[in-house]
Amino acid sequence: MKDETTKYEETVRYLTIGEYALLNQPGPLWLRGIDLEETDLYRINLKGADLSHANLKGANLTGANLEGTNFANAKLVGASISFTNLKGAIFTSAKLNGASFMGAKLEGADFDGADLTGADLIKAKLEGANFRMAWLPNTILVKADLTKANFTKAYLGGANLSEANLTGADFTEADLTYAYLGGANLTETNFTRTDITKAILTEKDIYQAKLNGVVFRWGESI
Numbered sequence: 001m002k003d004e005t006t007k008y009e010e011t012v013r014y015l016t017i018g019e020y021a022l023l024n025q026p027g028p029l030w031l032r033g034i035d036l037e038e039t040d041l042y043r044i045n046l047k048g049a050d051l052s053h054a055n056l057k058g059a060n061l062t063g064a065n066l067e068g069t070n071f072a073n074a075k076l077v078g079a080s081i082s083f084t085n086l087k088g089a090i091f092t093s094a095k096l097n098g099a100s101f102m103g104a105k106l107e108g109a110d111f112d113g114a115d116l117t118g119a120d121l122i123k124a125k126l127e128g129a130n131f132r133m134a135w136l137p138n139t140i141l142v143k144a145d146l147t148k149a150n151f152t153k154a155y156l157g158g159a160n161l162s163e164a165n166l167t168g169a170d171f172t173e174a175d176l177t178y179a180y181l182g183g184a185n186l187t188e189t190n191f192t193r194t195d196i197t198k199a200i201l202t203e204k205d206i207y208q209a210k211l212n213g214v215v216f217r218w219g220e221s222i
Contacts, residue, residue, distance in 0.1 A: 012060065013039045052090075 030050045038058040045065045052072040061081045072092045082102040086109055093113045100120040107127045115135045122140055127147040131154045138158045146161075148168040155175045163183040170190045181201040 013037070015039060015041075047085075 031046075031054060032050050033053045033055075034051065035055045036059055037055050039056075040060045041064060042060050043063040043065075044061070046069055047065045048068045049066075050070045051074055052070050054071070054074045056071075056074060056076045056079050058078045059076070059080070061079060061084055064081075064084050066081075066084055066086045066089055068088045068090075069086070070090045071094050072090050073094060074091075075095045076099050077095050077097045079096075079099045081104055082100050084101075084104045086101075086104055086106045088108045089106065089110070091109060091111045091114045094111075095115050096111075096119050097115055097117045098119060099116070101124050102120050102122045104121075104124045106121075106124055106129055108129060109126065110130045111134045112130055112132045113134060114131075116139050117135060118138045118140075119136070120140045121144050122142045124141070124144045126149055127145055129146070129149045131149060131151045133152070134154045136154060136156045136159050139156065139160070141159060141161045141164050143163045144161075145165045146169050147165055149166075149170070151169060151171045151174045153173045154171075156179050157175060158178045159176070160180045161184050162180050164181075165185045166181075166189045167185050167187045168189065171194045172190055172192045174194050176194060176196045176199045179196065179199045181196075181199060184201070
């Protein structure tokens, strides 16, 4: 039976000389639509690059500098983007299913309309991030900092937000059905017309939240 190292070496793809030269040239990088599926991009510097519509499925971007990088409509399904600098990055309408953003710096990132089904955002820094109309079923946001994040009309069915910092976050018209919010900081969190049917939380959890038209476990609203 092959060990895990051997399996990794057989599946990972390293940059060709031409690709390496392209990704390391000075100035802004225009890489729209590039195919880097399952490529090892560990700690690469692509700050401010245009990777819109790129294929980065299964790519390793751990520890990279991707501040302000444009991933609009890109495919990052199953990608490893942990402990990465992604401040102000653009992920509008991107496919991020099962991607790992553990511990990533994502302050001010834009996930408008993105698909983050099952993504791992444990301890990610997402202050002021935009998740408007994003798709986040079963997404893991345990201990993430979501201060003043925008989840307007987002779907978070079954998402795990336990012990997350949701201070001032906006969940207006969002769907949190079956979501887990145990231990989350809900100070000044906005749940206007939010559906939290069968969500797991206590009276203590929601004591300081803003509630207006929120739908609770059995369909009642206040």
